[in-house]
Amino acid sequence: xxxxxxxxxxxxxxxxxxxxxxxxxxxxxxxxxxxxxxxxxxxxxxxxxxxxxxxxxxxxxxxxxxxxxxxxxxxxxxxxxxxxxxxxxxxxxxxxxxxxxxxxxxxxxxxxxxxxxxxxxxxxxxxxxxxxxxxxxxxxxxxxxxxxxxxxxxxxxxxxxxxxxxxxxxxxxxxxxxxxxxxxxxxxxxxxxxxxxxxxxxxxxxxxxxxxxxxxxxxxxxxxxxxxxxxxxxxxxxxxxxxxxxxxxxxxxxxxxxxxxxxxxxxxxxxxxxxxxxxxxxxxxxxxxxxxxxxxxxxxxxxxxxxxxxxxxxxxxxxxxxxxxxxxxxxxxxxxxxxxxxxx
Amino acid sequence: xxxxxxxxxxxxxxxxxxxxxxxxxxxxxxxxxxxxxxxxxxxxxxxxxxxxxxxxxxxxxxxxxxxxxxxxxxxxxxxxxxxxxxxxxxxxxxxxxxxxxxxxxxxxxxxxxxxxxxxxxxxxxxxxxxxxxxxxxxxxxxxxxxxxxxxxxxxxxxxxxxxxxxxxxxxxxxxxxxxxxxxxxxxxxxxxxxxxxxxxxxxxxxxxxxxxxxxxxxxxxxxxxxxxxxxxxxxxxxxxxxxxxxxxxxxxxxxxxxxxxxxxxxxxxxxxxxxxxxxxxxxxxxxxxxxxxxxxxxxxxxxxxxxxxxxxxxxxxxxxxxxxxxxxxxxxxxxxxxxxxxxx
DNA sequence: TTGTATGCGTTATCAG
DNA sequence: CTGATAACGCATACAA
Numbered sequence: 001x002x003x004x005x006x007x008x009x010x011x012x013x014x015x016x017x018x019x020x021x022x023x024x025x026x027x028x029x030x031x032x033x034x035x036x037x038x039x040x041x042x043x044x045x046x047x048x049x050x051x052x053x054x055x056x057x058x059x060x061x062x063x064x065x066x067x068x069x070x071x072x073x074x075x076x077x078x079x080x081x082x083x084x085x086x087x088x089x090x091x092x093x094x095x096x097x098x099x100x101x102x103x104x105x106x107x108x109x110x111x112x113x114x115x116x117x118x119x120x121x122x123x124x125x126x127x128x129x130x131x132x133x134x135x136x137x138x139x140x141x142x143x144x145x146x147x148x149x150x151x152x153x154x155x156x157x158x159x160x161x162x163x164x165x166x167x168x169x170x171x172x173x174x175x176x177x178x179x180x181x182x183x184x185x186x187x188x189x190x191x192x193x194x195x196x197x198x199x200x201x202x203x204x205x206x207x208x209x210x211x212x213x214x215x216x217x218x219x220x221x222x223x224x225x226x227x228x229x230x231x232x233x234x235x236x237x238x239x240x241x242x243x244x245x246x247x248x249x250x251x252x253x254x255x256x257x258x259x260x261x262x263x264x265x266x267x268x269x270x271x272x273x274x275x276x277x278x279x280x281x282x283x284x285x286x287x288x289x290x291x292x293x294x295x296x297x298x299x300x301x302x303x304x305x306x307x308x309x310x311x312x313x314x315x316x317x318x319x320x321x322x323x324x325x326x327x328x329x330x331x332x333x334x335x336x337x338x339x340x341x342x343x344x
Numbered sequence: 345x346x347x348x349x350x351x352x353x354x355x356x357x358x359x360x361x362x363x364x365x366x367x368x369x370x371x372x373x374x375x376x377x378x379x380x381x382x383x384x385x386x387x388x389x390x391x392x393x394x395x396x397x398x399x400x401x402x403x404x405x406x407x408x409x410x411x412x413x414x415x416x417x418x419x420x421x422x423x424x425x426x427x428x429x430x431x432x433x434x435x436x437x438x439x440x441x442x443x444x445x446x447x448x449x450x451x452x453x454x455x456x457x458x459x460x461x462x463x464x465x466x467x468x469x470x471x472x473x474x475x476x477x478x479x480x481x482x483x484x485x486x487x488x489x490x491x492x493x494x495x496x497x498x499x500x501x502x503x504x505x506x507x508x509x510x511x512x513x514x515x516x517x518x519x520x521x522x523x524x525x526x527x528x529x530x531x532x533x534x535x536x537x538x539x540x541x542x543x544x545x546x547x548x549x550x551x552x553x554x555x556x557x558x559x560x561x562x563x564x565x566x567x568x569x570x571x572x573x574x575x576x577x578x579x580x581x582x583x584x585x586x587x588x589x590x591x592x593x594x595x596x597x598x599x600x601x602x603x604x605x606x607x608x609x610x611x612x613x614x615x616x617x618x619x620x621x622x623x624x625x626x627x628x629x630x631x632x633x634x635x636x637x638x639x640x641x642x643x644x645x646x647x648x649x650x651x652x653x654x655x656x657x658x659x660x661x662x663x664x665x666x667x668x669x670x671x672x673x674x675x676x677x678x679x680x681x682x683x684x685x686x687x688x
Numbered sequence: 689t690t691g692t693a694t695g696c697g698t699t700a701t702c703a704g
Numbered sequence: 705c706t707g708a709t710a711a712c713g714c715a716t717a718c719a720a
Contacts, residue, residue: 008713054712055696056714056715058697076418076420079419082442083416098430102431119396119397142392284631361707364699365705375705377705398697402712402714
């Protein structure tokens, strides 16, 4: 019966009022009489009137929507970030339209164009793996659309950024191993060219330095993408080092998990013989045996922060849109894989 | 320099053409001369013109966008479904706006209203846990907006549905245990009132029946939400049953994982003493020890199917929008937790 | 407190 | 092949 095509014009005719009065009543404009406002809203409800935001948006030149570009939605980290974004966007009255680049540069570029046409009011993005040149995002600056990167951020275009303090996290993870008695600590590292992984190596080294432990290069195993398989390979190599490491800081949970499995197969006890710390706090880390000490990457909070930052910039558009970089402090989650009595 | 405010009117003035010509040229209308079309497009590119989809949408009464409501984005299953939705929506020229109900009925209702105002052309939803009465979705039928549920579907409102064949999956999982030599098979079940879990119990029983095995009620352990902790409790109870079960079919991976841990602590060998099958194929299941035989729930494919179905309905609007229920066949992924030589 | 008139940027219906 | 003009549904400056 009642169908969606009801407009304020229909309401106006029914009530013998002008459409402006209807419009104002619906928006609780102070100049409209209480009684009129009530009547209008009542009829609107009865008729199942739903305002057409397209029209309203066109008129106000607003869309109340933000665009999000992630490499893949189904990666735990990204889905957590998105969850944080949606949560705060919802509370602040924005909705979020999602795109996956699937790590394809071509698609990432195509999506930036769609986002412009869609007139989103702001963009949150994490660069895809293929993206070395991110100038396709520069257009957003030209047309004054706020842009916030998280995790994999752009060097080519000015923008706000939300990242975690990888150096600090790695430092604390390593120091935790030291505090728990480890003296010969290895590191399974990520790609040598990626900033966040470089920072983790530095944090690891700095912690050793602080405690007068030597940073032995052959205790650092680099991988290309921190895969589960690479972790196993690295762990096996570490088993050939003498003296055997008594602790390992891994740059993610995948490698930590496979390292632990390799060590267990070699009849080493975790954490007594080798303690292990991971990075990211995957769901599995609290379930596996032993449970894994790891760095919580605060994905949800990153999303919240990115959304807050973005929306602030959207709504302060007149001001100088100063780019801002927010560094989120991480938590060390201590579990069984490092639970041993400190010795020495 | 070039900013977003360029409109077809600007292009028209620059080229001394009418806005209709510009509009048509931009849309490759056949009646416009090749040369003109080329010139228009060239200038548009130079000036960084981006069509205002808001205006176009208002005019055409289209939005090219679909709304998705999920309980939580950061649950592995849902993020996979969303990924499938986004993937096919993108290919078909739609974009997806995402909302989380966070299992709150109030929020779910609020979101359905936002979706109406946003004039999305279709809705894909998975009901939240609080939702027993889903009549707030009925409005979409009234205003002829196609609606597709997945996984947790509505009984109250007519709609299309995409679900997996839980009975068949459970049947095959149980039969696999039988084929691998198990004769005394237990089941860790979900909530007694939820359709999908009831179907899994039935599938389990049917497999036993087919192979002339008795369905012993005390081998079925019901849980309320299939949590990791409940799985452990059930597993401990199963250890007190005589004769000890030689196989367990669990209604999800969480309970399978904790059951395996309990069994291992009790010095039982997996799969030799007890074989275990899970349900969902979480990432962890291929990593844990032993790797877990499980049912792949085809989340990504569910998303693709839901999106295809929805968009077909959107574009066939004139036809009678027959509700359709699609049942997706699942895969049994055989891994080490059931890898034993069939005996008897 | 309410009404009139105009325009947001497009597309579509007419003519020419 | 091209142009003038009227919508789409709403918000608002200006009047009354």
